[in-house]
Amino acid sequence: MTRFAANLSMMFTEVPFLERFAAAADAGFSGVEYLFPYAYDAAELADALRRNGLEQALFNAPPGDWDAGERGIAALAGRDEEFAEGIARALHYATALDCPRIHVMAGTARADYAAARDRFVERVRVAADAAAASGRTIMLEPINPIDMPGYLLNDVSLACELIERIDRANVRLQLDLYHAQIIAGDLTRLIRRTAPLIGHVQIASVPDRAEPDGGELALGHLLAELDSAGYDGWVGCEYRPAGDTRAGLGWLDHFTDAHPRPAAEHPIGGRS
Structure with a gap:
């Protein structure tokens, strides 16, 4: 059965961040992910996971100056020391949270794409070698150019090519x-x-990035394809609820029996 992880950066925003762990567990999730843990003490987050019986599936390495528009630094020139420090910090949190996966963001590239890709390959190798010592995996995510213009890793085929190069x-x-x-x-x-390269999956509806049972994606079909391909990892719910998070979880009843609410009260699509 598919294991769904609630993305706490987007879901359950009706309550403060540290209260979202309990909200996710109460809604039937057994795992969580989020963008960044660094605003909180690692021990505090570990306690929130432990108290609510949750596993940490994924988080991102430090992305540079997010507020200034940076979306990762792994491909940016002149950032070697900052990148290494960021990976060390991410691994500290990963150990404390018993998190096996760290997403490393490439950053934007407006010119000299070949050089940026070469830097990205070398830096991810550094991150992977550091992560291997504690059994962690480095994740690379292609991000579409509409949501994130200029992002270097903007194509799945490119990501696969670079994973092969990183070796x-x-x-x-x-x-x-x-x-x-x-x-x-x-x-x-x-x-x-x-399928042989997939280490983590995320879902949301297209194009509105809301509950994953709507829009262009046939979620049941895609989850079946993942199962047939042998994928048995987490499926992260990285979507922005169309309304109240809990009210929109009717879709979850259809795909897991871990959800505690009566399905009749929350039909598929569950949006009011």
């Missing part, structure tokens, strides 16, 4: 089906083609 067993593809559909579509063949 580290603990570097895997983070396949966000929302981004992949916008980038090129043809998701059934994409899953079959990239």
Whole structure:
């Protein structure tokens, strides 16, 4: 059965961040992910996971100056020391949270793409070698150019090519089906083609990035394809609820029996 992880950066925003762990567990989730843990003490987050019986599935390495528009620094010139420090910090949190996966963001590139890709390959190798010492995996996620213009890693085929170049067993593809559909579509063949590289999956509806049972994606079909391909990892729910998070969880009843609410009260699509 598919294991769903609630993305606490987007879901349950009706309550403060540290209260979202309990909200996710109460809604039937057994795992969580979020963008960044660094605003909180690692021990505090570990306690929130432990108290609520949750696993930490994924978080991102430090992305540079997010407020200034940076979306990762792994491909940016002149940032070697900052990148190494960021990976060390991420690994500290990963150990404290018993999190096996860290997403490393490439950053934007406006020119000299070949040099940026070369830097990205070398830096991810550094991150992967550091992560291997504690059994962690580095994730690379293609992000569509509409949501994130100029992002270097903006194509799934490119991500797969760079993973092959990086040549580290603990570097895997983070396949966000929302981004992949916008980038090129043809998701059934994409899953079959990239299955050996997939280390984490994320979902949301296209194009509104809300509950994953609506829009262009046939969620049941895609989850079945992942299962047939042998994927048994987490599926991160990285979507922005159309309304109240809990009220929109009717879709979850359809795909897992872990959800505690009566399905009749929250029909598929569950939006009011």
